[in-house]
Amino acid sequence: MIKHDVVIVGSGLAGMRAALEMCKDLDVAILSKVYPSRSHSGAAQGGIAAALGNSEPDSWEEHLYDTVKGGDFLNDQDAVEEYVKAAPDVIYELEHFGCVFSRTPDGKIAQRSFGGHSKPRACFSADRTGHTILHALHEQLLKHSKSIKIYSEWYMHSLILDGDRCNGVVVSDIRTGAVEVMQARAVIFATGGYGRVFNITSNAFAGTADGVMAAFRAGIPLEDAEFVQYHPSGLYRQGILFSEAARGEGAYLLNGEGERFMEQYAPSRMELAPRDIVARAAQSEMDAGRGVDGKDIIHLDLRHLGEARIMERLPQIRQLGIDFIGVDCVKDPLPIQPTAHYSMGGIPTDKTGHVITDEQGTLVNGFFAAGECACVSVHGANRLGTNSLLDAVVFGERAGRSALTYANAVGHAKVNESHEKTKVLEQFENIFQQNGSESYNDIRDEMKTVMTENCGVFRDEDRLKVCIDTIQKLRERYKRGKVTDKGKVFNSEIYEIIELGNMLGMAEIIATAALARQESRGGHFRTDYPKRDDENFLKHSLTYPKDGELEIKYKPVVITKHQPAERTY
Amino acid sequence: MATFRIKRYNPEKQPEPYYEEFQLDIPQGATLLDCMNQIKWTLDGSFTYRMSCRSAICGSCAVKANGHALLACQRQASHLVKNGDTIVLEPLGNMKPIKDLVVDFKPFWDKIDKIKPYLQPKTRAPEKERLQSPEQFKRIDDSSTCIMCGSCYSDCNVLEVNDKFLGPAALAKAQRFVEDSRDGKTHERVKELSKPGGIWDCTHCAECVERCPKPARPFDRIKEVMTVALEERVTNNTGARHAISFTKSIKSSGRVNENTLPVESVGYFNVKGLFDLLPVGLRMLFKGKIPPILHKSIDDVDDVKRIFMEADKE
Numbered sequence: 001m002i003k004h005d006v007v008i009v010g011s012g013l014a015g016m017r018a019a020l021e022m023c024k025d026l027d028v029a030i031l032s033k034v035y036p037s038r039s040h041s042g043a044a045q046g047g048i049a050a051a052l053g054n055s056e057p058d059s060w061e062e063h064l065y066d067t068v069k070g071g072d073f074l075n076d077q078d079a080v081e082e083y084v085k086a087a088p089d090v091i092y093e094l095e096h097f098g099c100v101f102s103r104t105p106d107g108k109i110a111q112r113s114f115g116g117h118s119k120p121r122a123c124f125s126a127d128r129t130g131h132t133i134l135h136a137l138h139e140q141l142l143k144h145s146k147s148i149k150i151y152s153e154w155y156m157h158s159l160i161l162d163g164d165r166c167n168g169v170v171v172s173d174i175r176t177g178a179v180e181v182m183q184a185r186a187v188i189f190a191t192g193g194y195g196r197v198f199n200i201t202s203n204a205f206a207g208t209a210d211g212v213m214a215a216f217r218a219g220i221p222l223e224d225a226e227f228v229q230y231h232p233s234g235l236y237r238q239g240i241l242f243s244e245a246a247r248g249e250g251a252y253l254l255n256g257e258g259e260r261f262m263e264q265y266a267p268s269r270m271e272l273a274p275r276d277i278v279a280r281a282a283q284s285e286m287d288a289g290r291g292v293d294g295k296d297i298i299h300l301d302l303r304h305l306g307e308a309r310i311m312e313r314l315p316q317i318r319q320l321g322i323d324f325i326g327v328d329c330v331k332d333p334l335p336i337q338p339t340a341h342y343s344m345g346g347i348p349t350d351k352t353g354h355v356i357t358d359e360q361g362t363l364v365n366g367f368f369a370a371g372e373c374a375c376v377s378v379h380g381a382n383r384l385g386t387n388s389l390l391d392a393v394v395f396g397e398r399a400g401r402s403a404l405t406y407a408n409a410v411g412h413a414k415v416n417e418s419h420e421k422t423k424v425l426e427q428f429e430n431i432f433q434q435n436g437s438e439s440y441n442d443i444r445d446e447m448k449t450v451m452t453e454n455c456g457v458f459r460d461e462d463r464l465k466v467c468i469d470t471i472q473k474l475r476e477r478y479k480r481g482k483v484t485d486k487g488k489v490f491n492s493e494i495y496e497i498i499e500l501g502n503m504l505g506m507a508e509i510i511a512t513a514a515l516a517r518q519e520s521r522g523g524h525f526r527t528d529y530p531k532r533d534d535e536n537f538l539k540h541s542l543t544y545p546k547d548g549e550l551e552i553k554y555k556p557v558v559i560t561k562h563q564p565a566e567r568t569y
Numbered sequence: 570m571a572t573f574r575i576k577r578y579n580p581e582k583q584p585e586p587y588y589e590e591f592q593l594d595i596p597q598g599a600t601l602l603d604c605m606n607q608i609k610w611t612l613d614g615s616f617t618y619r620m621s622c623r624s625a626i627c628g629s630c631a632v633k634a635n636g637h638a639l640l641a642c643q644r645q646a647s648h649l650v651k652n653g654d655t656i657v658l659e660p661l662g663n664m665k666p667i668k669d670l671v672v673d674f675k676p677f678w679d680k681i682d683k684i685k686p687y688l689q690p691k692t693r694a695p696e697k698e699r700l701q702s703p704e705q706f707k708r709i710d711d712s713s714t715c716i717m718c719g720s721c722y723s724d725c726n727v728l729e730v731n732d733k734f735l736g737p738a739a740l741a742k743a744q745r746f747v748e749d750s751r752d753g754k755t756h757e758r759v760k761e762l763s764k765p766g767g768i769w770d771c772t773h774c775a776e777c778v779e780r781c782p783k784p785a786r787p788f789d790r791i792k793e794v795m796t797v798a799l800e801e802r803v804t805n806n807t808g809a810r811h812a813i814s815f816t817k818s819i820k821s822s823g824r825v826n827e828n829t830l831p832v833e834s835v836g837y838f839n840v841k842g843l844f845d846l847l848p849v850g851l852r853m854l855f856k857g858k859i860p861p862i863l864h865k866s867i868d869d870v871d872d873v874k875r876i877f878m879e880a881d882k883e
Contacts, residue, residue: 034619034621034627034629035674037627037628037716037717038621038622038627038628038717039627040622042622042626042627042716043622043624043626043627092696092697095698095699096694096698096699097687097688098687098688098690098746098749098751098752100710100713100745101698101706102703102706103701103702103703103705103706104703105702105703106700107700107701107702107703107705108698108700109698125713128626128714131626131716132713135713139686139687139688140687142681142682142686142687143687145682175667202624204621204622204627205620205621205622205623206621238623240623240624241624315784316626320624320625323625323643323644323645324600324643325598326645439611440610441610441611483614484614484615485614485615485617487579487581487582487615488581489579489580489581489667489668490617490667490668490671491617492609492618492619493609493614493615493617
């Protein structure tokens with residue numbers, strides 16, 4: 001049995017920031033199924049929000065209002081207030097760590113405009129902001145390598161819960177296949193999102209719901225799972241991201257007729273309306289046959305920005321266009337379509353990152369979550385661009401701090417090692433032994449397709465029912481899958497199969513929560529209930545496991561300063 | 570129909586690697602990684618490689634294709650089809666294979682660790698951000714694009730013969746701090762980087778620049794560190810002395826003085842170093858390869874001097 005004071009699962013921004021908060025006092029382990037520097041936080045391009053006011057006067061009050069309005073008033077405003085107030089210091093700290101930022105002429109951190117933000121608030125490093133923050137934190141991790149043990153290419157299988165207390169995780173070393181119990185006084189999940197359940201997604205292959213499903217299997221509900229963000233500018237068919245920073249710098253969205261169609265949907269903010277609104281506008285244009293060449297394509301046009309500005313501010317986007325589709329955005333518009341991008345929902349936590357299980361805020365002692373896998377909820381029904389990196393760093397730090405306090409006060413609890421280990425070994429054995437004939441690849445493809453087609457930008461009762469029904473059938477087929485590689489060394493096939501199991505579970509939860517929410521709000525749009533319904537649905541959903549079925553309950557939204565109002569841009 | 574000729578290795582099954590061929594129709598617009606996934610998901614589930622972001626930012630999927638390292642997600646497969654219809658896939662070089670295209674990155678990370686890859690600030694943290702001009706940002710802009718994919722490390726010609734060499738990625742990372750206006754350890758850093766295994770072990774082949782999938786271009790960064798080392802007068806080492814002697818000779822005569830260059834490189838007072846040169850010198854003497862004792866300038870040496878003068882002005 002491996003023993004640490006605290007185990008962090010996931011080494012993106014949230015996980016690494018949490019580790020740094022604790023490493024002076026505790027023996028910390030941080031686990032990644034890839035390498036820390038390969039975490040998906042690094043793919044974030046456009047920026048990280050904070051009301052620094054470096055290019056225009058700004059305030060946390062405005063950041064708060066923009067965030068709440070962007071989230072369609074489902075955000076818990078007490079949490080949002082703490083979050084936006086914490087933002088400037090968090091950015092300064094990253095800068096002090098050595099993070100490389102683009103600068104204003106007078107040497108301050110440069111800031112640009114972003115969708116839904118009323119001020120230029122996005123601190124950035126060209127168009128690789130996530131990458132530079134990830135590497136700055138990774139550098140700090142290496143600096144403190146004496147007290148932080150990095151487990152690269154280790155996979156987390158399950159959470160060890162004893163009643164209301166978390167005592168560790170069961171993990172395996174991908175390189176050797178060895179299963180181990182990691183005993184800890186506290187566990188922090190920073191496992192990211194689950195965009196891979198969709199066919200068109202910006203997410204890395206690693207975004208497979210491992211963390212949220214481990215929590216769910218341990219009996220912890222998932223909050224607001226129906227709220228998935230579709231980013232308007234995914235590369236056609238591939239789904240990889242062209243940052244909103246392109247529009248922040250002034251790029252246009254054009255339909256097949258060459259019109260800036262946002263005029264019809266958000267005349268005051270145009271291309272810089274929040275993502276849910278822009279994605280719906282783009283999808284509506286395509287559905288009405290106004291896509292480019294009659295296909296599901298919208299054009300992202302940067303040509304008027306000129307080569308110099310593109311090279312200074314958006315060099316990566318230009319390169320992605322050239323490498324992935326042979327389009328140079330200096331000369332031609334980029335073909336895009338909405339892509340599943342971010343999960344607003346996740347493991348419910350309080351404002352300190354401590355995981356809670358119900359409306360009363362009942363704690364799971366010793367279990368914390370931060371970043372995309374968690375739901376505080378600061379994003380409500382739709383996250384604003386550049387608010388996610390901020391979420392990861394702010395709540396990574398807070399989860400770290402509260403885990404530190406908790407772990408200082410308790411000892412290691414007893415863990416039944418063989419019992420916990422056996423459960424995971426059995427899972428491996430079951431997959432190896434089942435000797436079925438179903439192709440896991442077909443199952444995965446069918447899941448992704450049914451989710452994108454029926455649980456995407458536009459949803460309705462019939463389509464969601466088709467979705468749930470299909471997923472349930474796929475889960476049956478999954479039990480009869482066929483595995484090729486039965487080895488122990490770096491068996492990436494077996495891990496993909498385990499990940500697929502997690503994704504099938506998550507897909508059903510998303511669709512079920514979406515079916516139950518009979519209204520349209522933020523990223524969740526029901527064509528059969530096209531209006532927001534504050535009377536019945538101004539509340540967070542909590543999806544629980546119950547006897548192999550799903551049970552949905554709700555909890556109220558915390559409203560402090562801003563009463564829900566009509567949301568126009 | 571294209572052939573993917575893949576170097577397979579699975580120590581659990583057999584100790585020796587072997588090549589296996591797979592046939593695949595390359596779908597329109599498919600990247601090399603898309604094709605590798607097609608092979609894994611439809612032809613042989615045991616085919617093993619790393620991947621994650623598929624947008625050229627995580628650095629997981631670097632492999633060798635047709636003999637050179639690249640990011641599989643970043644390249645159109647159809648552009649790689651060679652010899653009629655074959656793409657040869659092999660694991661990265663200069664690292665030990667673990668299984669198929671997965672190699673052991675430990676030595677790579679160990680070397681990153683060695684360059685103290687974190688800011689050592691000059692000043693106490695102010696209340697807000699440390700100021701840095703856009704020009705100062707520009708000096709570390711390119712090196713900060715490195716994604717640690719290992720492509721440069723794989724194809725580095727020095728590492729093939731000298732595993733003590735820190736390698737292009739670690740040295741490019743070092744430049745990121747050497748030239749960071751906020752870092753206070755510039756001198757200590759270049760001193761450390763001038764030791765054996767550091768910047769002066771680079772042979773200037775620039776293979777790493779060819780292989781780098783980002784604008785990091787390690788060799789360009791190494792040259793910048795060399796410049797800072799000379800500016801900081803960290804010259805008490807063979808590499809720096811070689812560079813200085815070389816420049817001095819060109820500047821005064823327009824050509825390299827092959828007699829003084831080796832002597833000045835090891836140092837006039839380095840008795841052991843000079844003795845080490847003797848056997849080579851003697852062999853050259855016997856083969857009649859000793860350059861003329863009297864070093865002559867080229868005819869247009871004044872032009873060379875003018876070039877130096879112009880360069881010095883800058």
